[in-house]
Amino acid sequence: MIYIFLLMSISTILSYLILKFIYRIIFKSQKKISKFLVFLGSIILIIFYYTPYSFYLEPSFWQFRKMCKLNELPNDEYKYNKILGYFDLSLDTLDWEELNKEAQIAHSSPIVIDYRRKVINYSSSAPKNKGRLGYNYVFLYPHSKKKFSQQNLSIIGILATWQTRRYFLGGNEGSGFYWSEETLTCVDVNAEMQYLRNNNEQ
Secondary structure (H helix, E strand, O other), X not given: OHHHHHHHHHHHHHHHHHXXXXXXXXXXXXXXXXXXXXXXXXXXXXXXXXXXXXXXXXXXXXXXXXXXXHXXXXXXXXXXXXXXXXXXXXXXXXXXHHHHHHHHHHHOOOOOEEOOOOEEEEOOOOOEEEOOEEEEEEEEEEOOOOOOOOOOOOEEEEEEXXXXXXEEEEEXXXXXXXXXXXXXXXXXXXXXXXXXHHHHHO
16 A cells, blocks of 8 residues: 555656646746646556666666676676676686586586586575665586686676566465565566577577
8 A cells, every 4th residue: 555655646746747847847837737637647657667668767777787788798708707797706716616616516416407408507606786686697507527717618697687666466365465576687688698598499
């Protein structure tokens, strides 16, 4: 109820301010602003708010999109250093010996092995959060026991999520109804990791 109240209040205020700008500044009119037009404008704003087009007005969405688009770069040192830079790391500063030890553990764990793609998804870092943005880097190890180093790179990609602040009713009569927030991932902006995309298209 609080969410609906805030949504209606904010949209009504914005609708009034927009109409006031149109009346006073553009048309130089001193007529009283129609309550019906204010109400209609608030409904239109709410509908627009729930469309993907409204995301483009939010700076944090562009940060999320920019981060995801790194997955589309060629798999080379430039790309990997750009990704690792978000974590204050680089290919030169990674602890390759420790990463290989942890990778061997990952190879023996059925939880992290994707047999269909024959790749191990693995990350040694804890996910970071920056406001509505969450992100982590991931190593895509081919299903082999070769040692990885700066000269023998695995594929490095980035996983990111963005909280939209758009809420929908979820649940059912059995579990009860609740507000569920929509969260975007890199797949939603067509920027999943190239290795996975290529395997999905096969």
